[in-house]
Every structure is written in structure tokens, then in C-alpha cells.
Amino acid sequence: MSDITNTNAVSYLDTKEAAAFLRLSPRTLERMRVEGAGPKYLKAGRGIRARVLYREEDLRSWVEAISYGSTSEYGRR
Numbered sequence: 001m002s003d004i005t006n007t008n009a010v011s012y013l014d015t016k017e018a019a020a021f022l023r024l025s026p027r028t029l030e031r032m033r034v035e036g037a038g039p040k041y042l043k044a045g046r047g048i049r050a051r052v053l054y055r056e057e058d059l060r061s062w063v064e065a066i067s068y069g070s071t072s073e074y075g076r077r
Helices: 015-022 026-035 056-065 071-076
Strands: 042-044 051-055
Touching: 015 026, 015 051, 015 056, 051 056
Parallel strands: none
Antiparallel strands: 042 051
């Protein structure tokens, strides 16, 4: 049997895992989601109780989008 690995596989993280990845608390990530200030997310299922998932690539993109080169850049966005 051959060992086939998918190099294009997408990694999905739940809120707790995504918060750990970003070094934030899960509650902070939840608040950011409500305010529309956080990274993109997906809802796995229908309704308000659907599981929230984050793509690892979306987390990385969000961090890059909020990166600064100096403290003087912070107030310009």
C-alpha cells in the first residue's frame, strides 16, 4: 500500500486551537468575532450553535495584515 499525503490539505482549527495559535484567550477571539475585528471564520453547520472553525491560512493572513514596522504606523490605520 502506498502512503499518499495531501500537500494541499487545509487545516481547520476550533476557537480554542485558533486562540492558542494566535496566543490570545478564546474569549478574546470570541469577542473579536462578534465585533468583526478578528480573522475570517467558518460556521460548520446551521444556526447560532454551529461550530466555529478557522483556517490556519486565514489566521496567518490576518496577522500579516495587522503587522507594523514601527509604533508610528499604528495610528494611521
